[in-house]
Amino acid sequence: MKAIFHYVNDIIKGLSTLVSGMAVTGHYFFRPKLITTQQYPENRSTLKMKERFRGEVIMPHDTNNHHRCTGCGICEMNCPNGSIEIITKMIETPEGKKKKVIDKHIYHLGMCTLCNLCIKACPTGAIVMGQNFEHAVWDRSKLTKVLNQPGSEIMTEVKE
Amino acid sequence: MAFDIYDFTSLTSSIHEGLATFLPPVGVLIAEWLLVGISVLLFVAVFGLILVYLERKVCALFQQRLGPMRVGKWGLLQTIADFIKLLMKELITPNKADKFLYNLAPFIVIIVTFMAIAAIPFAKGLQAIDFDIGVLYVSSVSSLGVIGVLLAGWSSNNKYSLIGAMRSGAQIISYELSVGMSLITMIILAGSMQISEIIQAQSTGWFIFTGHIPAVIAFIVFLIAGTAETNRGPFDLAEAESELTAGFHTEYSGIKFAFFFLAEYVNLFIVSAMATVLFLGGWMPFHVGSLDGFNAVMDFIPPIFWFFGKVMFVIFLIMWFKWTFPRLRIDQILTLEWKYLLPVNLLNILLMTLIVLMGWHF
Incomplete structure (x- = not known):
């Protein structure tokens, strides 16, 4: 008798779990607003990437063409596949002191795996991950980028 | 030519008389065979393409996707483009394949679906052959398809094909029993x-309502077993894309692959059509007891729309199963059949017999 009870119970339980599964998919089916697919080339103007998306490494500059990079080279050391090259130069400050500043922050997008290690390692927060993902170019030399803009300087408030 | 969308007998008889005026009786017979053959062929091709498109769209909606959107408005021309692509593809025969059986298998599979469609009543008078054992005919013919599947798996000289075909054989043979049992319940x-006659018997009420409890149980069992019979998910372990690449039709390409693909969807249609005929009243409109106004409105909708509407409903249910449930293991499939469906079915037949004998149905 107990066995029969278990048998019937099994069937009812099985059916009810099946129905609850179908309720989930049915819920999706009748709500087309939940569709997550983006129609990419058409929605290019309104497309908004998620904040955590890693498109490329960029160096933000403010309106006065100032960045936060001290040229310390920690990002270069942390990069697992050598996508970053730091070229520094010595300048003379108005006080007459010699100072090492960044000349070129060279970033090879073609080699970068977007692992985020350089951004985690940067002590001054000079580089961040950008949202742009349309990286296709006709010539691979275009994938080598200089992140600091020409003539840019380090922000005065950044402590070295 | 008399054309009445509510009763196709006038149309068919006028075609028959029209042919008889200028052809001898044998010629009339051959011409009618050809006409029926061409219409079945066209129906299979067109309805198969529509079903493939629907499947992709329904699947996408269940998974919060859009599905095909690029070819034509809403991707409507997608399956036609796919079909043209399949027609142009090279037909590959693997090394050391059994050439004769390898080429024969897709034809067996597709011919079986044609044979089953012949007995499907699309509307009043729109049925190629009305056997007095129609239900038995459809169930026996549709079980022939497994021969094609086994041949395809065996002759491909490929381990995945063979495993897929063997699984498919074990599965179809087991579930044939459940389909037959639930059919017997309704018979x-x-x-x-x-x-x-089965459809005529449902003019006062569909069997799923008049047969109440055992009919509902038989309907559920038929849906489960029918899904298994068509080798669709969650019983698709004969194809099991993730394990066996594509199962028995791994080695097929081009139009031979299209035959298997089309046959799968037409089998889906046949199972749904049988469910419609036996449980949902075939092409009979929905009638409620003595609500004459309501019944008149329902009668106004032509039977062919009723039939296809119900078929689409059942197809939608089966698609819903496929895109919700995970694939069963082979031992789970056999357990479900032999330990659950079969005993439930046998008890259900007893219950139905009791109800019919006592006159408890409506």
Whole structure:
């Protein structure tokens, strides 16, 4: 008798779990607003990437063409596949002191795996991950980028 | 030519008389065979393409996707483009394949679906052959398809194909039993195996309502077993894309692959059509007891729309199963059949017999 009870119970339980599964998919089916697919080339103007998306490494500059990079080279050391090259130069400050500043922050997008290690390692927060993902170019030399803009300087408030 | 969308007998008889005026009786017979053959062929091709498109769209909606959107408005031309692509592809025969059986298998599979469609009643008078054992005919013919599947798996000289075919064989043979049992349950209620009579018996109410509890159980069992019979998910372990690449039709390409693909969807249609005929009243409109106004409105909708509407409903249910449930393991499939469906079915037949004998149905 107990066995029969278990048998019937099994069937009812099985059916009810099946129905609850179908309720989930049915819920999706009748709500087309939940569709997550983006129609990419058409929605290019309104497309908004998620904040955590890693498109490329960029160096933000403010309106006065100032960045936060001290040229310390920690990002270069942390990069697992050598996508970053730091070229520094010595300048003379108005006080007459010699100072090492960044000349070129060279970033090879073609080699970068977007692992985020350089951004985690940067002590001054000079580089961040950008949202742009349309990286296709006709010539691979275009994938080598200089992140600091020409003539840019380090922000005065950044402590070295 | 008399054309009445509510009763196709006038159309068919006028075609028959029109042919008889200038052809001898044998010629009329051959011409009618050809006409029926061409219409079945066209129906299979067109409905198969529509079903493939629907499947992709329905699947996408269940998974919060859009599905095909690029070819034509809403991707409507997608399956046609796919079909043209398949037609142009090279037909590959693997090394050391059994050439004769390898080429024969897709034709067996597709011919079986044609044979089954012949007994499907699309509307009043729109049925190629009305056997007095129609239900038995459809169930026996559709089980022939497994021969094609086994041949395809065996002759491909590929381990995945063979495993897929063997699984498919074990599965179809087991579930054939459940399909047959649930059909028997409904035949007991209908008192006939002739499809037109079964539908006529439902003019006062569909069997799923008049047969109440055992009919509902039989409907559920039929849906489960029918899904397994068509080798669709969650019983698709004969194809099991993730394990066996594509199962028995791994080695097929081009139009031969299209035959298997089309046959799968037409089998889906046949199972749904049988469910419609036996449980949902075939092409009979929905009638409620004595609500004459309501019944008149329902009668106004032509039977062919009723039939396809119900078929689409059942197809949608089966698609819903496929895109919700995970694939069963082979031992789970056999457990479900032999330990659950079969005993439930046998008890259900007893219950139905009791209800029919006592006159408890409506």
